[in-house]
Amino acid sequence: MLFRVFAKDQLINLYDILAVNHIVGPVSKGVDRHGAPLYDFDFIYDFAELQLDYTATIHSLKRFVLPPRETLCTFDLQKDSWQKHVDFNAYKPTVYFGLHACDINALNKLDKVLIGNVYPDPYYAAKRKNMFIIGVGCTPQPFCFCKSMGTDSVLHGFDLFLTDLGDSYFAEIHSARAFAFMSSLECREPRHSEHLRFVEVNQERMNRFTCHVDTTDLTKILDLEFQAEVWQEWGRKCLSCGTCANVCPTCYCYGIEENVDLGLQHATKTKHLYSCNLIDFAEVAGGHNFRPESHDRLKYRYYHKHRGFVEAFEESLCVGCGRCGQSCLANITVPEVIASVRGEGANHA
Amino acid sequence: MHKLPFVDVLAEKQNHARKQDLTSFEYTFQAEITNVYPLTTTEKLYQIQIIDPEERQRFSFQPGQFVMLELPGIGEAPFSISSSPIRHGDIELCIRAVGNMTDFLARVPRGTRVGISGPFGTSFPVEQMQGHDIMLIAGGLGIVPLRAPIFAVLENRNRFGNIDIIYGARNPSELLFTYQYDMWRQFDINLNIIVDTGDADWQGPVGRITTILEQRIAAAPNMGKNTYAIVCGPPVMFKFVCDMLLKAHLPMQQIFVSLERRMHCGRGKCCRCNIGSTYTCLEGPVFDYWSVMNMKEAI
Amino acid sequence: MTAKEHTYLGVPVKKPKVAFFEFTSCEGCQLQLLNNEATLVDFLALLNIVNFREAMSEQSDDYEIAFVEGSITRDDEAEQLKEIRARAQTLVAIGSCACFGGVNQLKNRFNDLAWVKEQVYGSHPIESREAMPLSAIVPVDLEIYGCPIKKEEVERVVTNLVLGKSIDYPKYPVCVECKANHNVCLFDLGQPCLGPITRAGCDAWCPSNRLGCWGCRGPAEKPNVRQLRQIMHEHGFSDEQMLDRLECFGGFGQYVSELKSASKE
Amino acid sequence: MKVSCNIKVNHLTRVEGHGNIRIRIKNGQVEEAGWDVVETPRFFEAILVGKLWENAPYLCGRICGICSIGHTLASIRAVENAFGIVPDRQTAGLRLLLKHMETLQSHILHLYFLAAPDFLHIGSVLPLVQTHPEVVQRATRLKLLANDACDIIGGRRVHPTRTVVGGFTMLPEKSQLALIKARLEAALPDLVKTAQLFQTFSLPDFVRETEFVSLKGRDHYPFIGGDLVSSDGVVKKEDEYLQMTNEYMVDHSTSKWSRLSRQSLAAGALARFNNNFAFLHPKAREVAASFSLQPVNHNPFMNNIAQLVECVHVVIDSIVIIEELLAAKWQEPRQPVIPKAGRGVGAVEVPRGILYHAYEFDQAGRITRADCVIPTSQNNANIHYDIIELARQSAAQQRTDAEIQRLAEMLVRAYDPCISCSVH
Ligand SMILES: Cc1cc2nc3c(=O)[nH]c(=O)nc-3n(C[C@H](O)[C@H](O)[C@H](O)COP(=O)(O)OP(=O)(O)OC[C@H]3O[C@@H](n4cnc5c(N)ncnc54)[C@H](O)[C@@H]3O)c2cc1C
Ligand code: SF4
Ligand code: SF4
Numbered sequence A: 001m002l003f004r005v006f007a008k009d010q011l012i013n014l015y016d017i018l019a020v021n022h023i024v025g026p027v028s029k030g031v032d033r034h035g036a037p038l039y040d041f042d043f044i045y046d047f048a049e050l051q052l053d054y055t056a057t058i059h060s061l062k063r064f065v066l067p068p069r070e071t072l073c074t075f076d077l078q079k080d081s082w083q084k085h086v087d088f089n090a091y092k093p094t095v096y097f098g099l100h101a102c103d104i105n106a107l108n109k110l111d112k113v114l115i116g117n118v119y120p121d122p123y124y125a126a127k128r129k130n131m132f133i134i135g136v137g138c139t140p141q142p143f144c145f146c147k148s149m150g151t152d153s154v155l156h157g158f159d160l161f162l163t164d165l166g167d168s169y170f171a172e173i174h175s176a177r178a179f180a181f182m183s184s185l186e187c188r189e190p191r192h193s194e195h196l197r198f199v200e201v202n203q204e205r206m207n208r209f210t211c212h213v214d215t216t217d218l219t220k221i222l223d224l225e226f227q228a229e230v231w232q233e234w235g236r237k238c239l240s241c242g243t244c245a246n247v248c249p250t251c252y253c254y255g256i257e258e259n260v261d262l263g264l265q266h267a268t269k270t271k272h273l274y275s276c277n278l279i280d281f282a283e284v285a286g287g288h289n290f291r292p293e294s295h296d297r298l299k300y301r302y303y304h305k306h307r308g309f310v311e312a313f314e315e316s317l318c319v320g321c322g323r324c325g326q327s328c329l330a331n332i333t334v335p336e337v338i339a340s341v342r343g344e345g346a347n348h349a
Numbered sequence B: 001m002h003k004l005p006f007v008d009v010l011a012e013k014q015n016h017a018r019k020q021d022l023t024s025f026e027y028t029f030q031a032e033i034t035n036v037y038p039l040t041t042t043e044k045l046y047q048i049q050i051i052d053p054e055e056r057q058r059f060s061f062q063p064g065q066f067v068m069l070e071l072p073g074i075g076e077a078p079f080s081i082s083s084s085p086i087r088h089g090d091i092e093l094c095i096r097a098v099g100n101m102t103d104f105l106a107r108v109p110r111g112t113r114v115g116i117s118g119p120f121g122t123s124f125p126v127e128q129m130q131g132h133d134i135m136l137i138a139g140g141l142g143i144v145p146l147r148a149p150i151f152a153v154l155e156n157r158n159r160f161g162n163i164d165i166i167y168g169a170r171n172p173s174e175l176l177f178t179y180q181y182d183m184w185r186q187f188d189i190n191l192n193i194i195v196d197t198g199d200a201d202w203q204g205p206v207g208r209i210t211t212i213l214e215q216r217i218a219a220a221p222n223m224g225k226n227t228y229a230i231v232c233g234p235p236v237m238f239k240f241v242c243d244m245l246l247k248a249h250l251p252m253q254q255i256f257v258s259l260e261r262r263m264h265c266g267r268g269k270c271c272r273c274n275i276g277s278t279y280t281c282l283e284g285p286v287f288d289y290w291s292v293m294n295m296k297e298a299i
Numbered sequence C: 001m002t003a004k005e006h007t008y009l010g011v012p013v014k015k016p017k018v019a020f021f022e023f024t025s026c027e028g029c030q031l032q033l034l035n036n037e038a039t040l041v042d043f044l045a046l047l048n049i050v051n052f053r054e055a056m057s058e059q060s061d062d063y064e065i066a067f068v069e070g071s072i073t074r075d076d077e078a079e080q081l082k083e084i085r086a087r088a089q090t091l092v093a094i095g096s097c098a099c100f101g102g103v104n105q106l107k108n109r110f111n112d113l114a115w116v117k118e119q120v121y122g123s124h125p126i127e128s129r130e131a132m133p134l135s136a137i138v139p140v141d142l143e144i145y146g147c148p149i150k151k152e153e154v155e156r157v158v159t160n161l162v163l164g165k166s167i168d169y170p171k172y173p174v175c176v177e178c179k180a181n182h183n184v185c186l187f188d189l190g191q192p193c194l195g196p197i198t199r200a201g202c203d204a205w206c207p208s209n210r211l212g213c214w215g216c217r218g219p220a221e222k223p224n225v226r227q228l229r230q231i232m233h234e235h236g237f238s239d240e241q242m243l244d245r246l247e248c249f250g251g252f253g254q255y256v257s258e259l260k261s262a263s264k265e
Numbered sequence D: 001m002k003v004s005c006n007i008k009v010n011h012l013t014r015v016e017g018h019g020n021i022r023i024r025i026k027n028g029q030v031e032e033a034g035w036d037v038v039e040t041p042r043f044f045e046a047i048l049v050g051k052l053w054e055n056a057p058y059l060c061g062r063i064c065g066i067c068s069i070g071h072t073l074a075s076i077r078a079v080e081n082a083f084g085i086v087p088d089r090q091t092a093g094l095r096l097l098l099k100h101m102e103t104l105q106s107h108i109l110h111l112y113f114l115a116a117p118d119f120l121h122i123g124s125v126l127p128l129v130q131t132h133p134e135v136v137q138r139a140t141r142l143k144l145l146a147n148d149a150c151d152i153i154g155g156r157r158v159h160p161t162r163t164v165v166g167g168f169t170m171l172p173e174k175s176q177l178a179l180i181k182a183r184l185e186a187a188l189p190d191l192v193k194t195a196q197l198f199q200t201f202s203l204p205d206f207v208r209e210t211e212f213v214s215l216k217g218r219d220h221y222p223f224i225g226g227d228l229v230s231s232d233g234v235v236k237k238e239d240e241y242l243q244m245t246n247e248y249m250v251d252h253s254t255s256k257w258s259r260l261s262r263q264s265l266a267a268g269a270l271a272r273f274n275n276n277f278a279f280l281h282p283k284a285r286e287v288a289a290s291f292s293l294q295p296v297n298h299n300p301f302m303n304n305i306a307q308l309v310e311c312v313h314v315v316i317d318s319i320v321i322i323e324e325l326l327a328a329k330w331q332e333p334r335q336p337v338i339p340k341a342g343r344g345v346g347a348v349e350v351p352r353g354i355l356y357h358a359y360e361f362d363q364a365g366r367i368t369r370a371d372c373v374i375p376t377s378q379n380n381a382n383i384h385y386d387i388i389e390l391a392r393q394s395a396a397q398q399r400t401d402a403e404i405q406r407l408a409e410m411l412v413r414a415y416d417p418c419i420s421c422s423v424h
């Protein structure tokens, strides 16, 4: 990896260099009822909109790589035959400006199942291949537990990663194209003092984590506690609204719907993101539901993320961003649920 | 100003084990329904042929695998291939009308173009079963996925030991493939059929599958290690039948089941078929009983 | 219009004869049908409309599908509905009034029709009975929810009806669609919302416009109303405010009485 | 031969709601004639009692599917007047714009879909899809524009979602407004064509003198709030509306009737035109002149033309409003609401005439009394006496049964009655 340092006022130049492309980044979405600022990822048309010192975004980046609704293909029907037209819905390369480590890690995890598996998902892959990612160091929030999930720093899956050293940015360059961009910027090799400052800044950040999840033997504990009473308690709270999965950067399950146009000559096949928390997720022919109760479904979400994925890919499908807990109206958070399953939380029966 | 180059995934050759480039993962074979045979009031047998002769020949599958059958604009659903593997892309599907896509399919005439993708999923280890006795146990629609291994076994009948088919249905009118029973018997297959409730013409036994299985096990006290079993049917049936087989000393890894889940992609993406966190479409639908025991909420 | 006979995947598609009727309602749902400007012509081409009083003078009693708007609040309406039921093969209730009683059923909450009449008409005699959904009088084949109905959904339902394809509604709540639209949760903005318990299908129409959901589409499958009540309390909303929304369209009948008795405790 | 006929139109078509026409003429003498409303009442005024203030606009919009925006705005105005909230310029501008777009969509719906078939001697607009596709396309283009604008400003074309007491829940994108402005500009030629189409129709020559009631313009053609005026010279304040409407019940109608200085009064496009002609945009006045329409006109069939004139006016005025909104910086969309005890009235000119909502609140902002007076109920008596007069004139002119029935139906349609709304 190559490192560079550039003064903060150079950032706008970096933006300008990239601005011929579509740019997505954190923008302000007003304030919540307590006056706290809200952020979300959106297209950026003006450098002033870019809020690099954002706390966390409500939704993840997922809408850009796994849109909540996506047309997979269309059909033209003739009297006795039909044609299928496939469009991967990727047209433009896009710069993602200002992703935190957790979100970059989330994409890396999605890659494993959506690109690495025997059947790659071409719709995802097409968008994924057209990303230019600029990461940025974050300030841990009270709900962040990425440190516990091992996703508090990111080793690959980005082009450039910026760390705020006060009056300058420390840039990790991870791709040739990023290197090319940096060469049109006023920047230089970091000095030794800046190496130290970089380490120091990261250490300070490490010390700020307040939220933890104990993942020791979690795969086994989830198996052992499959029948635990706490699941029922969480289930009674859960609204089965799927919000947790919708805001999660790594939840990817979906449903398919096919519709015929009013003219009866065309049809479309649409994919829409689903959630394993929704009531009919595991319903099959004849109406049998493999997970009829909300606690069955809630449990399954944890089971998939913290056990199944680990078995398949040696790592958890959760990056510890805490969004699901933040968005859950019933206050169901990963740290509390896992603690209670481990028999530690206040909620343990 | 730097314009990022657009990466056309369509063009980019991927080094995937299975296919050459990413488009192939969305490829649908155009196929024609060449014949439709009503089997009962709700099930029909569809003969479906891939139109392009080359594609038809290239399409090969193992008994137990399934395809996604698509009616454009109506829906797509997984169905076990119910015909002999040697027939390649000229397959038979036996389909029960239970919902959106299957109800529409029941109205579709001969000659209609449909889409097929696959084959997907794991298969029954027919090779491995050679030299052994085989018990094929089916309840209701469970006979459908068993028909492909039955064909495979019959084609090399002399390589297998005793073959038992135990098949239960709710009543005689729901029995599938009745026209093939004589043929199966001619191949020295011990075919046992039982119904929950008989009717005026019914000569055979009445009761549960387990009744017959019990008799079979009692008659062959040392079936144990030498026997492979394939079990297919409604979830409630699995547990009882597999328990009995275990008691009869069949090793867990010689008992196979085919599980049914909701599937929207068949490609390990939509998560709809996950059991615990195992994809039924990738690691199944055929599982050995050990794996099933190991998965939460499998049956 | 002359019908072009279609087949779809080899299945013959017949233009059904359809009729539209309205009972006690604002006629907004019928208007929504005419509001399909962009697709109106295609929509009309799918159907053979034989009766649509709001838009045409020709009338016929020979129809296969009847779309009925409005709730039943008078005996003559009940009688006419029964006639429609007898004629139509498929009876489709459109809008919350027809499906649940709609806003009209709010008058039922007083359990005092005489007082209600007196409020509006004084001593002048007027005929009216408790507002009822169609299904309280006759069997209903299909329900299209919403106040008002959503044209995209109507078009989908009608296309599916014409094709003979099954018609499914989301079983999950509005939150799913709200999140898909990347809205900020109304509770975070300090507004109450019934999204977590209301059946989706409207594409989170109101929350996407920053108005909390009032539950016009009725309950989602197995809604967790008890938990939502607690959430309302945590966010500073009273049982009364929750009740206002819950009882607004009549879809949550059972939960309204539960909440009423719970808030008395 | 003297005219004898017995006309009974049950559930008149191509109007909103359920009304019946009856005319019995024997030997040239009108024995009986009139207008009956058989719509089932919904009792909104009772429903509102005991509800918190925030329910009022939400529920009252549902009085009418066609003018739900007008009802919502009238209701909001009543609540705001009771709580002493004055909308800022941005809110007022957006509300008027929204109101205009509802007027446009409602008038176009009436002119093309409900009224025009009569003049073309067809049962509905459907045959035109084949014979005159360009007419249907023009109608849908205009209606779509108005509806899209309602979606963008009010959140939804039927039963708006963004309109709340205190302002709006959220604002449209300025780029969306700019797009609407461009479409409005492009709509003017369509309106000219509409006028040309209506020039080819022969409007029945029928006059019965009546009293016209509307809002009183001060410097603008009035739509939201202000004083009330009648063509007979009565002027009242907004909250004195009861003295303008004087509602009463008749046996043959579930909708109430109104009167002021005479036996009946008329509200609607023609009333607004007659009372506020001076405030119309010159282009709109030109259109009126091309139909020789000038105030005070007493031919109810001319209400169609007055609607057309208003379409031109609201389109031009909307362009002006959008220009102003685009030039200003967006302000907070919503003012805080602090309920208090009191009474508030909101009068709004909806497509069919002047609409009043009035509420009384207790300390906590719960409604203790509600009253809504709908344009069509103000028009009922006028429609009734017009039918009688039409029957009389027809008998004198020896018209055929079919002709009398057609004229009577057209007459009622000319009022564009919103019957379900009037029986709320
Ligand atoms: C590996 C596999 C092999 C199968 N083989 C056969 C077969 O050979 N013959 C046959 O008749 N059926 C088979 N099925 C079941 C078949 O896929 C479903 O009956 C079919 O998907 C129903 O689709 P539909 O659109 O008609 O029903 P829908 O209208 O989608 O649904 C009707 C009911 O079926 C449920 N359902 C929807 N999709 C599925 C699904 N994929 N699996 C199970 N239930 C579902 C719904 O929740 C609902 O309760 C198989 C299923 C799997 C997973
Ligand atoms: S855990 Fe929370 S966000 Fe997730 S489905 Fe349950 S209630 Fe909704
Ligand atoms: S499960 Fe929750 S904490 Fe984990 S990645 Fe998803 S949203 Fe973030």
Ligand code: SF4
Pocket (backbone or CB within 6 Å): C146, C147, C174, C198, C199, C202, C203, C204, C205, C206, C207, C212, C213, C214, C215, C216, C217, C218
């Ligand atoms: S958000 Fe709620 S109230 Fe609004 S349309 Fe949807 S279901 Fe109805």
